[in-house]
Amino acid sequence: MKTTIIHNGQFVVPDGNGGLKVISGYMTIEGQYITDIGEGQPSPAETFDEVIDGSHRLYLPGLVNTHGHAAMALLRGIGDDLALQVWLEQKMWPNEAKFTADDVKWGTLLSIVEMIKGGTTAFVDMYDHMDEVANAVEQSGMRGCLARGVIGLCPPDVQTAKLEEAIRFARDWNGRADGRITTMMSPHAPYTCPPDYIERIVQAAHDLQLPLHTHMSESMNEVLQNEREYGARPVEHLRKLGVFSRPCLVAHGVHLTDEEIAVLREYDVRVSHNPGSNLKLASGIARVPELLKAGVLVSLGTDSSASNNNLDMFEEMRLAALLHKGVSGDPTAVPAPQALKMGTSIGAASIWLDDVGELAAGNKADLIAVDIDQPHFYPHSDLVSHLIYSASAGDVTDSCVDGRWVMRNRELTTLDVEKIKAEFNRCYRRLVG
């Protein structure tokens, strides 16, 4: 198997006490795996197929985006600064109803290009026409945790057809692409799926031994509507329906009581915090310090670029670090290393990847390089802090997933970017004009 060494680099590694530190040294890769990482120089006796000079580069684990709908890049910018219902009813739903498999293919590929360029190496996607998404993940070299999101506001036969499609997709694709693709079952949200339909989806997740992913408690309206219709807030409602009886990742979790946070902790439910999308749609501000204090796994997601409007995980990490300081009045809330872990190791753990998210021997080689020889990284006082408070997507130069370089010097190695942009524009013109 091909062997690689990166030397003279700086590397963000676990500090052994739950934190992170930066070392100057080297890393070796063989096949899919990191085989060694350490300070200084490696043994001079070893030889490698590829030798990379890591000068002026900071290497860190690839970023993990734990909630999104990649194909919706086609709707970026078509309805900003609108009230939520106007945005949904006049801009999103009528256009999404027109989406074909071809649109999902090219919309997703454009988002994958954006994600790779911004340092994301693994992402969660919940959408329709998921075979196209899975094909795009396979082709791109990225890692994807994918689910056919099902909305149950439809006649029983359509419900059944969607569920069967979701089961077929989840079964077909789980573990494919050398294990880079994993799958989940996904009721879209408690307000878009009747209770008995959610129970059928949960049963399917049990049958397939797969996790669940759903939107939950994104807006106060949703919480109030759930109380009106089902006599319970979303957490209790989903708990009763068995959603937390499987490993579960919920997106948003903005409006939560102390009791609900305790329930999420009890069932080890993971929360994908989407600060950019929550702010832009005025959904509210999630209680992240309280979730972290309770021991809930809180990772970060961009949501779609129709509600964000980019897929820059550096921005989400920065928002997570800044927002909760400002809102709580505590400048020590969500410190930089915590935010970086939310975007890397906690993100990986949140989608049940146990050998991704930290640069350590034995882990999969999912990593990125950032160009720290730029003014906004000077002085090199605290590079972890700079990653959170100063960096952005455009600073990423190289990206490696599962031991394969999918971007080198900002050029993608797996995808034809010009073709993707052209096909994306063709789809956009057909959809929106």
Next chain:
Amino acid sequence: MKTTIIHNGQFVVPDGNGGLKVISGYMTIEGQYITDIGEGQPSPAETFDEVIDGSHRLYLPGLVNTHGHAAMALLRGIGDDLALQVWLEQKMWPNEAKFTADDVKWGTLLSIVEMIKGGTTAFVDMYDHMDEVANAVEQSGMRGCLARGVIGLCPPDVQTAKLEEAIRFARDWNGRADGRITTMMSPHAPYTCPPDYIERIVQAAHDLQLPLHTHMSESMNEVLQNEREYGARPVEHLRKLGVFSRPCLVAHGVHLTDEEIAVLREYDVRVSHNPGSNLKLASGIARVPELLKAGVLVSLGTDSSASNNNLDMFEEMRLAALLHKGVSGDPTAVPAPQALKMGTSIGAASIWLDDVGELAAGNKADLIAVDIDQPHFYPHSDLVSHLIYSASAGDVTDSCVDGRWVMRNRELTTLDVEKIKAEFNRCYRRLVG
């Protein structure tokens, strides 16, 4: 005088109704000024010294950063995620006390490189050793509105010496560098300047016919302390001392009552909103929608990169657009065109530049180009929205100030970046080790 045409470009221009629109067309520049801008192609009869193909570029007014302390880049990352007093007393003040003119020179130059690379063409700076800052502005080709910030917590003879230095600086440099440098008088803050000292500074501003710039109502502690010491909140205190009898720009303005907002409007006091710094230091969240509704000029500043930690004005525009939606619960708060104006035309107006901040014939040629042929700008549905919700500093390719290109294809034309980085590192090592 040299003439330039940019054709086949897209340009952000006023829409005639107080908003902004994007046109496809051309712009001509002669000397310092924009001479024509319009849709389609210019008259074929005209010839130009320089012809620029604007394909794949969006041109917009240069960004105006209305509050900062550029030299403090030397302290970036040396004390993040700390309580405010610990940060100030253990990290900032002891190190700032060691700053020499040489440190201010190289710290400022590094920040100027970062600002130019991020699309800022004009900035406010309030610091010490201001001759070095002014020299750096002159050399760089940028536009600067500069003030020697004075702290009056010192013996009377030192107070007087500082005031005389501030007066000398303001008089010497106002209008220099072909008018690119303007000056202000600057009492640092109501809590760092005794009332009689503020009155002397105000008198000097009257004598010199210059504006005033100060920090005001940044934290709730400051407001409470002002009430305890002077029996009034900062706005009333400064009004009584005559600060608003001169044109005035205040930084932060986080903690304001309705009555205070009305006073600011009455005296046409301009507010530099610094969302990134305010969040990071947990100072609070300024009442921007209320300020805008009252008709107060609200521009944007990064504050220093010790409290931000970068000088990316795209990030400040995005924070202004996102934060106030999330906090107010109103997704129509601070829409994208409003945020872009805060970063451009309102910024220019806030520092009394009446021919900067909009792309229009007769205005100074202060403009930047953004590379919109990148995935995060696709589709080209609403480019103003993309500038606010999707762009970042690294997307800027070219920058023109006062008719002179200070950056082309991301290469600076006026400054030796490698030398600046080396000298900056030398200063940093001496200061912090």
